[in-house]
Amino acid sequence: MKKIRNVLLALTTAHHGFYYGVARYARENNWHLVTDMLYVASVPYGWEGDGIISHVGYWNELADFIQSSPAPRVELTKLRHDLKVPHIQGDNLKIGEIAALHFIERGYRNYAWAPFSNDIINQQRHQGFVDIIKTHGFDCETLPPQYQFSKKPSKIDWAKHHKLLQQSILKLPRPLAIFCFNDCVAANVLNACQAANFNVPEEIALVGVDNDKLLCEAVTVQITSVIHDLEGIGYEGAKLLDRLIDGAKPPTDPIIVPPKGIIVRQSSDMVAVDNQQVAHALRYIWDNYMDNELTVDRIVKATNLSRRPLEIAFRSELEKTINDEIIEVRLNKVKDLLKHTNMKIIEISKATGFTRPNHLFRTFRKHVGISPKTYRLQNQKK
DSSP, X not given: OOOOEEEEEEOTTSOHHHHHHHHHHHHHTTEEEEOTHHHHOSOOTTOOOSEEEEOOTTOHHHHHHHHHOOSOEEESOOOOSSOOSOBEEEOHHHHHHHHHHHHHHTTOOEEEEEOSOSSHHHHHHHHHHHHHHHHTTOOEEEOOOSOOOOSSOOOXXXXXXXXXXXXXXXXXXXXXEEXXXXXXXXXXXXXXXXXXXXXXXXXXXXXXXXXXXXXXSSSSSOOEEEOOOHHHHHHHHHHHHHHHHTTOOOOXXXXXXXXXXXXXXXXGOSOOOSOHHHHHHHHHHHHHTXXXXXXXXXXXXXXXXXXXXXXXXXXXXHSSOHHHHHHHHHHHHHHHHHHHOOOOHHHHHHHTTXXXXXXXXXXXXXXXXXXXXXXXXXXXXX
16 A cells, blocks of 8 residues: 655645645545644644645745745645745636636627736736737726735725725726636625626626635625636645655646636626616526526516517617527527536426427527537537
């Protein structure tokens, strides 16, 4: 049996996704994890073991401890330039790109960035986002950062920031797409939008980062989030530490772990439209597409317009009819289920508002050009 290795987890301010990745590697490789710091949040002076996995952040005392330790070390971020140890980090430029493309696909023209702080990770995500936005001819405003960290500790005035955030959002044109540094920032921006009486996503769309279900789904409007592969970072960090303990030479550059896509939830599940009645109609369609008795008349009742003005506004904004949108939304969901599930066609038809499988089959072939079965074979990952 492989010798037991004692590894210190110095991750007190880190996301729980890191823990899962390190723990998975530990189970596979006969490690004993020393987890005291998760509970007492104090530096374990005098600890001796085989290696350290850390997420130092802005904790200077921990940085000094890590820097002075003779044991092999791996840091799960590139936040600090003064920490001369091997690093694993996410691809922050790519995270920003994914968020930008998500908004662009939905037709947004007004953009803002909501940072957490003023560090290098915030700068990289912002840069990845802005680079894509600018290639499409758009600019991006920057909202006040949630925190301003420095070497000198200072108190955080949450109420002051919340008010400043509302005031900044009020000045921006709508419909507005806001990319937030992480899901925590997105939840706070959502709170500020609601306090200012803005509808999310009809007037303001939000995207966070980390896909933390605890944050994304425990709010009044569930938050779309880029899947930052935190567990993968933790796992790769543990794998690197194992090699260093075996005597391998430390890598000269950080190891980059790419994001795993985006999970779309209600906070951005909308196309950008200027007409709020059209936005209300879209929201009603997207919330009720699975009902096979959904009709244009029911959609009209969800707005303040009569049928003809709504149809005119809908065509003006989207260059298609209300019925076209119903079909498009249903078919997009059908495609998603065909690609990512093994549901039978009869189950998919019931879940997407088609009256029967034959109705789904004819509509799918008419608009997609192939049968549902062929589409699944061409697109489902093995």
